Amino acid sequence: xxxxxxxxxxxxxxxxxxxxxxxxxxxxxxxxxxxxxxxxxxxxxxxxxxxxxxxxxxxxxxxxxxxxxxxxxxxxxxxxxxxxxxxxxxxxxxxxxxxxxxxxxxxxxxxxxxxxxxxxxxxxxxxxxxxxxxxxxxxxxxxxxxxxxxxxxxxxxxxxxxxxxxxxxxxxxxxxxxxxxxxxxxxxxxxxxxxxxxxxxxxxxxxxxxxxxxxxxxxxxxxxxxxxxxxxxxxxxxxxxxxxxxxxxxxxxxxxxxxxxxxxxxxxxxxxxxxxxxxxx
Amino acid sequence: xxxxxxxxxxxxxxxxxxxxxxxxxxxxxxxxxxxxxxxxxxxxxxxxxxxxxxxxxxxxxxxxxxxxxxxxxxxxxxxxxxxxxxxxxxxxxxxxxxxxxxxxxxxxxxxxxxxxxxxxxxxxxxxxxxxxxxxxxxxxxxxxxxxxxxxxxxxxxxxxxxxxxxxxxxxxxxxxxxxxxxxxxxxxxxxxxxxxxxxxxxxxxxxxxxxxxxxxxxxxxxxxxxxxxxxxxxxxxxxxxxxxxxxxxxxxxxxxxxxxxxxxxxxxxxxxxxx
Numbered sequence: 001x002x003x004x005x006x007x008x009x010x011x012x013x014x015x016x017x018x019x020x021x022x023x024x025x026x027x028x029x030x031x032x033x034x035x036x037x038x039x040x041x042x043x044x045x046x047x048x049x050x051x052x053x054x055x056x057x058x059x060x061x062x063x064x065x066x067x068x069x070x071x072x073x074x075x076x077x078x079x080x081x082x083x084x085x086x087x088x089x090x091x092x093x094x095x096x097x098x099x100x101x102x103x104x105x106x107x108x109x110x111x112x113x114x115x116x117x118x119x120x121x122x123x124x125x126x127x128x129x130x131x132x133x134x135x136x137x138x139x140x141x142x143x144x145x146x147x148x149x150x151x152x153x154x155x156x157x158x159x160x161x162x163x164x165x166x167x168x169x170x171x172x173x174x175x176x177x178x179x180x181x182x183x184x185x186x187x188x189x190x191x192x193x194x195x196x197x198x199x200x201x202x203x204x205x206x207x208x209x210x211x212x213x214x215x216x217x218x219x220x221x222x223x224x225x226x227x228x229x230x231x232x233x234x235x236x237x238x239x240x241x242x243x244x245x246x247x248x249x250x251x252x253x254x255x256x257x258x259x260x261x262x263x264x265x266x267x268x269x270x271x272x273x274x275x276x277x278x279x280x281x
Numbered sequence: 282x283x284x285x286x287x288x289x290x291x292x293x294x295x296x297x298x299x300x301x302x303x304x305x306x307x308x309x310x311x312x313x314x315x316x317x318x319x320x321x322x323x324x325x326x327x328x329x330x331x332x333x334x335x336x337x338x339x340x341x342x343x344x345x346x347x348x349x350x351x352x353x354x355x356x357x358x359x360x361x362x363x364x365x366x367x368x369x370x371x372x373x374x375x376x377x378x379x380x381x382x383x384x385x386x387x388x389x390x391x392x393x394x395x396x397x398x399x400x401x402x403x404x405x406x407x408x409x410x411x412x413x414x415x416x417x418x419x420x421x422x423x424x425x426x427x428x429x430x431x432x433x434x435x436x437x438x439x440x441x442x443x444x445x446x447x448x449x450x451x452x453x454x455x456x457x458x459x460x461x462x463x464x465x466x467x468x469x470x471x472x473x474x475x476x477x478x479x480x481x482x483x484x485x486x487x488x489x490x491x492x493x494x495x496x497x498x499x500x501x502x503x504x505x506x507x508x509x510x511x512x513x514x515x516x517x518x519x520x521x522x523x524x525x526x527x528x529x530x531x532x533x534x535x536x537x538x539x540x541x542x543x544x545x546x547x548x549x550x551x552x553x554x555x556x
Binding site: 151152157160163164216 | 340344345361366368369381382398428
């Protein structure tokens with residue numbers, strides 16, 4: 001069992017492990033809604049849209065995560081604003097804002113010469129570079145987002161499943177929709193150091209999609225998704241340590257392996273089960 | 282605190298009151314200057330050709346679509362400020378049937394406003410859910426996920442949810458389309474029971490016979506209000522011709538109406554604008 005403990009003797013590994021577990025949990029829970037509301041494209045777009053925020057924060061000498069946070073929330077609310085009343089379709093609005101923000105980010109970054117190393121950390125993540133202050137921020141975001149998801153479980157449930165019903169129950173549908181976008185933005189910002197903006201969409205979508213294959217109710221789906229997200233983070237980080245590969249990639253690959261197993265072998269919804277069922281008929 | 286339906290009967294202005302309502306979508310008026318009143322406990326069939334704005338009318342009534350002009354009042358109060366509970370049963374195409382939710386959970390949604398967003402369902406809430414499921418004959422399906430059900434069963438789930446809501450006003454969009462005969466019967470039985478409870482009901486349907494036979498009031502719509510009243514008042518030659526145009530063949534005393542593809546109103550809006 002020493003191989004389990006050995007990596008954790010380093011402080012940076014301990015911090016990395018805590019960060020990875022928190023982010024795996026956070027992404028997986030919020031990701032349930034991303035999967036059910038078909039917001040995968042939005043999640044990916046938001047992740048890329050934080051680049052200008054990071055660049056501006058760097059130029060101004062501020063905290064990069066705070067810059068990312070502001071950019072993500074602005075873009076999330078911008079998408080909500082442009083699609084209000086159906087003037088512009090959501091995927092169109094996402095496409096426009098996402099490319100615009102990415103272009104702005106690249107333009108700003110191209111003006112900074114020494115930025116290449118930091119940039120690659122933002123795109124691919126660097127879980128071993130998580131400092132104590134970053135860890136506090138990630139923990140704070142996790143508590144905030146998860147508490148909101150739990151307290152507003154029923155409103156989010158109804159709004160996601162049946163917005164018309166939500167309206168007849170006089171729920172603030174628009175407010176809840178925007179709040180979910182903000183939660184998504186916070187989640188992405190919390191994740192960039194572990195998996196990076198290039199791979200955060202996978203952490204949002206893959207555990208949720210796997211859990212969807214294994215249950216037929218929302219609350220268990222969330223729980224299974226969370227467990228899978230945490231497991232993928234822990235296993236991925238050990239793989240990254242022993243195989244000497246990038247941690248973000250290792251985590252995402254483990255999550256993908258879970259998904260493939262569920263896709264083929266899940267009871268009822270799995271490929272094998274459906275094959276057998278068809279033959280029996 | 283919820284006000285029960287029977288406490289209000291006879292003491293209030295008309296339950297539902299529309300005044301010069303205009304609803305527009307992408308700049309085109311889908312409902313144009315619609316005014317009518319529905320008294321307490323009345324059951325109204327809403328009929329009209331495809332693209333007449335039946336679904337739009339219902340969505341405006343629950344506040345889902347903004348009004349360009351005009352007013353909707355419930356018990357004399359503007360939409361959103363009244364105390365009445367409005368339940369809406371959407372067309373089946375509008376529901377995401379892949380959502381991971383069981384029959385029981387859907388019906389329990391009807392009680393969310395009673396036990397609050399954080400509270401636990403009380404024994405009365407559970408009982409109301411069980412009663413509604415029993416009434417619609419879906420008790421055995423309680424733990425099934427809604428995606429596994431047949432069309433008729435799915436409809437009964439949403440009817441049961443509406444019953445559990447104990448609404449004062451119930452809007453049903455095309456409940457007779459694409460379901461089996463026993464579900465149609467269950468729906469009609471439910472309407473009879475709601476009548477005895479004084480619940481105001483509006484039902485959109487393509488079935489003009491059903492409308493004429495089972496509803497005391499009929500509202501004929503083709504983006505504007507063509508006629509509203511008893512079947513004798515509404516189903517006249519002039520009104521049918523005005524609403525259905527070339528889709529209606531009028532022989533001596535017989536009217537034949539050709540309906541295609543119910544349920545896709547929005548697809549038909551544009552074709553109808555260029556006659």
